[in-house]
Amino acid sequence: MDALPMNPGSLASWLLVGLLAGWLAGLLTRGRGFGCLGNIAIGLLGAVVGGYLFTQLGFHGPTGFFGSVLIACVGAAALLVVLNLVARPR
Numbered sequence: 001m002d003a004l005p006m007n008p009g010s011l012a013s014w015l016l017v018g019l020l021a022g023w024l025a026g027l028l029t030r031g032r033g034f035g036c037l038g039n040i041a042i043g044l045l046g047a048v049v050g051g052y053l054f055t056q057l058g059f060h061g062p063t064g065f066f067g068s069v070l071i072a073c074v075g076a077a078a079l080l081v082v083l084n085l086v087a088r089p090r
Contacts, residue, residue: 013065018043021050021072028073029080042083043076050075 022039025046050071054060062070 014044014047015040017047017065017068017072020069021046021076024069024073025076025080028077029084042079043072046074046076046079047072048075049079053078 018040020043022041022043025042026039047068050073053075054071
């Protein structure tokens with residue numbers, strides 16, 4: 001099985017969506033953030049979480065770049081809420 005070719009424009013779009021979603025989710029959850037790379041990682045994971053949640057709810061949300069950012073932001077915010085609950089100092 002051959003690996004799929006990586007389109008640099010697609011990679012840049014995913015990174016931009018991840019960065020925006022992570023940053024927006026950090027603002028929404030009033031967290032301190034995890035830095036640029038951490039926000040990108042949380043945004044990208046949030047895109048997966050958001051896509052899964054929206055699919056499970058039967059909602060096929062908006063499409064395009066801004067729709068992707070919105071769905072990724074919802075997923076990243078959910079992920080940040082869980083991370084803040086787990087990592088909260090006792």
